[in-house]
Amino acid sequence: MTPIEAVDGAPMVELDGVSKAYRGVVAVSEMSCRVGPGVTALLGPNGAGKSTVLRLACGLTPPTQGVVRIHGHDPRRDPRVYRFVGLVPQQERLLPRTTALQFVELAGRLHGIEDPRAAARSSLQAVELDPDDGRYVEDYSKGMSQRVKIAQALVNGPSIIVADEPLNGLDPRQRARMIDTLVGLGAQGRCVIISSHVLEEVERFGSRVLVMAQGRLAAVGDVGRIRDLMDDRPHRIRVGTDRGVDLAAALMATGAVIGARVTPAGLDIETNDVTAFARRVAVEARRIDATLEEVRPLDDDLESVFRYLVETPRGRR
Amino acid sequence: MRVFASLVRVFIRTAATRARVVGFVIAGAVAVLVAWRIGAQPTGDRAQRAFDVTDVGNLSFLAPVAALVFGASVLGDPAEDGTLIYLWLRPVSRRVTGLAACVAALVLAIPAAVVPAVLAQVALGPGGTPTGSAAATALATAAYTTVFVLVGLVTSRSLVWGIAYLLIFEQFIARGGKSLGAFSVHAQAVSIVAPRRTLSSAVAYFTPASAAAALIAVAAVGAFAVAWQLDRADVA
Numbered sequence: 001m002t003p004i005e006a007v008d009g010a011p012m013v014e015l016d017g018v019s020k021a022y023r024g025v026v027a028v029s030e031m032s033c034r035v036g037p038g039v040t041a042l043l044g045p046n047g048a049g050k051s052t053v054l055r056l057a058c059g060l061t062p063p064t065q066g067v068v069r070i071h072g073h074d075p076r077r078d079p080r081v082y083r084f085v086g087l088v089p090q091q092e093r094l095l096p097r098t099t100a101l102q103f104v105e106l107a108g109r110l111h112g113i114e115d116p117r118a119a120a121r122s123s124l125q126a127v128e129l130d131p132d133d134g135r136y137v138e139d140y141s142k143g144m145s146q147r148v149k150i151a152q153a154l155v156n157g158p159s160i161i162v163a164d165e166p167l168n169g170l171d172p173r174q175r176a177r178m179i180d181t182l183v184g185l186g187a188q189g190r191c192v193i194i195s196s197h198v199l200e201e202v203e204r205f206g207s208r209v210l211v212m213a214q215g216r217l218a219a220v221g222d223v224g225r226i227r228d229l230m231d232d233r234p235h236r237i238r239v240g241t242d243r244g245v246d247l248a249a250a251l252m253a254t255g256a257v258i259g260a261r262v263t264p265a266g267l268d269i270e271t272n273d274v275t276a277f278a279r280r281v282a283v284e285a286r287r288i289d290a291t292l293e294e295v296r297p298l299d300d301d302l303e304s305v306f307r308y309l310v311e312t313p314r315g316r317r
Numbered sequence: 318m319r320v321f322a323s324l325v326r327v328f329i330r331t332a333a334t335r336a337r338v339v340g341f342v343i344a345g346a347v348a349v350l351v352a353w354r355i356g357a358q359p360t361g362d363r364a365q366r367a368f369d370v371t372d373v374g375n376l377s378f379l380a381p382v383a384a385l386v387f388g389a390s391v392l393g394d395p396a397e398d399g400t401l402i403y404l405w406l407r408p409v410s411r412r413v414t415g416l417a418a419c420v421a422a423l424v425l426a427i428p429a430a431v432v433p434a435v436l437a438q439v440a441l442g443p444g445g446t447p448t449g450s451a452a453a454t455a456l457a458t459a460a461y462t463t464v465f466v467l468v469g470l471v472t473s474r475s476l477v478w479g480i481a482y483l484l485i486f487e488q489f490i491a492r493g494g495k496s497l498g499a500f501s502v503h504a505q506a507v508s509i510v511a512p513r514r515t516l517s518s519a520v521a522y523f524t525p526a527s528a529a530a531a532l533i534a535v536a537a538v539g540a541f542a543v544a545w546q547l548d549r550a551d552v553a
Contacts (some may be wrong), residue, residue, distance in 0.1 A: 004408075058406060060552045083408040091399035097330050103403075109323050110407035152403065 004080035007072025012084075012160055012191040013057050020052055027052040029215045030066070035193055040187035041202040043226070044212035050195040051090060053130035053212065054164050057193065058087055060247065067144040070160065083111060086153030088163035092145055094137040100124055100144075101131045111156035123151040128177070132291050143168035150178070160191045165203055174235050179204050196208045201227060234258065240266040240293030250284040251277070268298065320409055321417050326402065328421030341383060344534040345433030348374045356445070363444025368511050371450040375434040376506045377488065380454050383429035384422075384461030385479040391422040392543070393469025395550070405552045410530035415466075415544030422462045430458045449510045454534040457506035463483060463539025464502075470546050495522040505531045 008172040020028040028049045035057075042050045055061045056068050059075025059082075068075060075081045077172040095103055104123050108116030121289040124194045127147040129232040146169045166182065167175050181206060196202050202209055203223045211219040211226060220224065221273055239248050244267040248260035252268060259270035275283055278295075285292045352370045355458040405413060434454040438445035455468035468482075491501030498504035504521070510527035511521040523531070 028369050060402065060406065062549075062551070079410065080408045082406050085406065087402065087406050089399065089402050091402075093396075093398045093400050095327060095331070095400050097402060103515075106323055106327060107403065107407070110320055110404070112320070112408065302509075 002080075003083065004073065004078060006084070006159075008073030010069065012071060012194065014067075014069040015053070015057065016069070016311055017066045018053075018063045018068060020049075020056055020061065021064045027215055028056065028063075031167075031217050032066075033210060033217065033220070037186065037189045037191055038090070039183060039192045039194065039205045039207035039210050041205055041207045041209050042193065043197070043202050043209050044195075044201065044218075045197055048197075048212040049215040050197075050212055051164055052215075054087075054162055054193065054195055058085055058162055060087075063143040079122060083156065084159050086156070086158035086161045088146075088149045088153045090160070090164035090168070092142065092169075093144060094140075094148060096138060097136055099135065100129055100133055100137055100140070100148045100151070103137055104155050107152040108155045113156050116155070119155050120135055120151070124148075126154065127151045127181070129222050143171060143174055146170055147174070147178075151180070151271060154185075157249065158190070161185055161190070161193070163194045165196060166194055167196070199223070234270050234272055236270050236298040237274075237295060238268050238298050239295050241285065241290050243288060243290035246288050247281075247285060247290050250286055250288055252281060254280050254284065256280040318391060320399050321413055324409075324417035325421045327426070327456045328391045329399075329424060330393055332387050333425055337390075338384055341379075341386075341429040344379060344382075345429065345436070348379060348433045349436045349440050356441035363441075364446075367438060367441055367444050367446045367450070370437050371434060371446070371453065371510050372507055374437055375430060375450065375454045376457055376503055376510070377458055380430040380458045380506070381434055381483050381487065381503070382425075383426040384458050385465050385476065385483070387425040387429070388422040388462040388465030389469035389475035389479055391425075391469065392418045392547075393402050393472075393475045396470060396550075397473060400552075402552055405547070405550070411547040412544040415547045416540055419463050419466050419540045419543055422466050423459055426445065426462045427455055427458050431455050446510065452529070453510040456509065456529055456536075457502055460502045460505075460535035460539070461534040462545065463536045467539055467542050467546060470550065474499060487545035498522045499531070502532065502535060505535075514523060 009299050013035040015031050015033050018028060018031045019026065031053060042053055044050050052061070056063055057070075059068060059070070070081045073081045073083055075085075091192050095106070098106070101117070101120055101124065104120035105116045108119045108123075113119050124131045129144065129147050129151065137145060140148065146166070150163070150166065153163070157280055161182070163182065167178060170178055182192050182194065186207070194202075194205065194207070206223070209219075209223055210217060211223060240249065244262040248262060248267055248269070251257045252260060255267040256273065256279075257271045260270045269277070281295060282292065351374065355366055355370060392401065395404065431451050431454050434450045435447045438447040438450045465475065465479055468479055474476050487501055487503045490500050491504050499522075505523060505528040508521045508523040509525045
């Protein structure tokens with residue numbers, strides 16, 4: 001096949017009004033974004049549509065509506081576009097009865113590179129795997145398989161690297177190494193798109209973040225902005241106490257809480273100011289002679305942030 | 318060419334599991350043993366016996382089953398377990414990938430069907446028709462194989478659909494007359510090996526030349542359809 005060139009001025013990856021439905025169920029809805037050099041993270045809870053967006057961005061699945069372009073080309077129309085793309089898919093299976101060297105060499109050969117064996121050896125060494133390991137890849141640990149997947153994605157030096165949950169299965173040292181590798185690739189001017197449902201993980205990439213929830217792009221920004229969203233939203237806190245009704249009334253009177261509900265498990269309160277609540281709750285409990293058994297957040301996780309982003313009208317963000 | 322050869326090797330490695338290979342070696346050996354036992358019986362029309370062995374043992378069983386097992390798995394297995402992504406997401410024409418899959422399936426299915434067919438005819442002794450049996454079995458296997466490669470790509474229960482097609486259409490509906498038989502791989506293949514009207518066959522409707530041409534056309538259309546479907550595929 002004759003090589004294909006990037007269209008001058010075109011974004012590296014572009015989704016324009018893209019929707020995807022599977023048998024009537026909408027997985028991604030009217031998503032538009034442009035992704036350029038550096039690391040970009042797709043962040044969202046499980047089922048938010050991250051993997052579908054990555055599959056759309058690579059052309060693995062055609063959009064129901066809208067257009068996907070890689071360097072200005074439609075990947076569904078011209079497979080030559082894939083010389084620009086290295087994908088680290090989420091699934092664990094690798095080709096059967098194949099050594100790591102054979103597997104990565106095959107990727108290099110299919111990309112038409114000059115010396116696929118040398119490139120495969122170099123790519124495996126880059127992810128700290130022994131190219132001469134004679135074992136089949138199905139005998140590898142999860143972490144080693146993950147590194148083989150990354151080696152095959154990098155073997156032809158693509159300008160776009162797409163990695164679906166790339167840190168899955170890696171131990172802490174390997175995670176740090178993988179983050180360094182991907183951040184390094186981004187710093188070289190490559191477009192690195194990763195997906196994750198763990199904010200702390202994304203934070204370590206220091207990347208631009210596209211937050212997805214329920215198939216929609218819920219927010220865009222850096223990790224700091226996402227952190228702000230976590231802090232700004234109303235928080236729900238469970239207070240274990242023997243005098244729920246009295247404590248609720250006392251806290252409401254101080255203005256530290258905006259809502260309260262007495263439940264069999266205790267008192268669930270809602271507050272916009274966690275710091276003020278934390279200052280008042282013990283004081284009020286002592287004043288009315290209530291026993292405090294526990295004070296714990298009910299929604300201090302990403303799931304609730306995503307829920308908040310989806311349920312909040314766009315104008316308020 | 319290096320890309321094509323690499324893809325064929327990968328597809329062969331994918332489809333030729335030890336269980337499948339051993340299974341077909343045993344099935345082939347049984348077919349040959351049965352033919353040898355039939356050949357050892359002194360009575361009966363030898364030409365008819367040779368035809369029946371080819372029809373029942375090879376064209377109705379080994380050829381379609383080998384084609385189904387290897388054809389449906391060559392793209393079906395990687396599509397099912399997600400490893401197709403490592404072959405699909407490359408700057409390689411879908412025609413090359415599809416053709417490589419069909420060639421790999423043929424490399425596995427044709428020997429699995431044709432070698433027992435030839436050995437069975439040899440084992441029959443006088444009256445055996447190894448050349449005709451080999452030709453009919455090879456062409457039938459080729460036609461079945463590319464169709465089943467396509468079935469493996471488009472359905473997740475390709476073995477079930479394949480068996481249903483073989484039992485319901487090939488062995489039942491296609492026996493309903495020449496117009497239905499025209500769409501039957503089995504009827505076309507039987508027509509190659511049973512040119513003499515004196516042989517008793519329910520479905521030998523066509524001339525050997527037209528039947529051979531029809532089977533080659535089915536194999537070619539199947540291969541094109543695989544490439545077309547790969548282009549449209551939703552890869553997991």
